[in-house]
Amino acid sequence: MITKNPSPFFDELSLVETAETLGKQAVQQGLIPSFVLRYFADSCQFYIPDESQEPLTPERAYMQLKALIEKSSATLQL
Numbered sequence: 001m002i003t004k005n006p007s008p009f010f011d012e013l014s015l016v017e018t019a020e021t022l023g024k025q026a027v028q029q030g031l032i033p034s035f036v037l038r039y040f041a042d043s044c045q046f047y048i049p050d051e052s053q054e055p056l057t058p059e060r061a062y063m064q065l066k067a068l069i070e071k072s073s074a075t076l077q078l
Contacts, residue, residue: 016044016058022065023048031068035061 008018016037023035023046036047038055046061047053056064 012058015062019046019058019062019065022062022069026065026068029069029072031072 008014020037023032023037026032027034032049034049036051038045038047044058045055046058047055048061048064
C-alpha cells in the first residue's frame with residue numbers, strides 16, 4: 001500500500017532528528033520558549049519546554065511538537 005504522506009523518519013535516530021527539528025522550528029516561531037534533548041546510550045528524552053516538566057519519549061515529543069506547529073499554521077491561515 002502506498003501512502004500519500006510518507007513518514008519523515010525510518011528508525012529511532014531519524015525520529016529523534018525529526019522531533020529535534022520540529023522543536024527548533026517551534027522555538028523559532030515562538031510557540032515554546034525552549035526544549036531540552038538528553039541523549040543516553042540507549043534512548044533520548046525530550047523536555048518541553050524545559051527540564052521542570054516530565055520527560056517525553058521521542059514519539060511523544062514528535063506528536064506534541066507536530067500538533068503544536070500544525071495548530072499554529074492553521075491559526076495563521078485564518
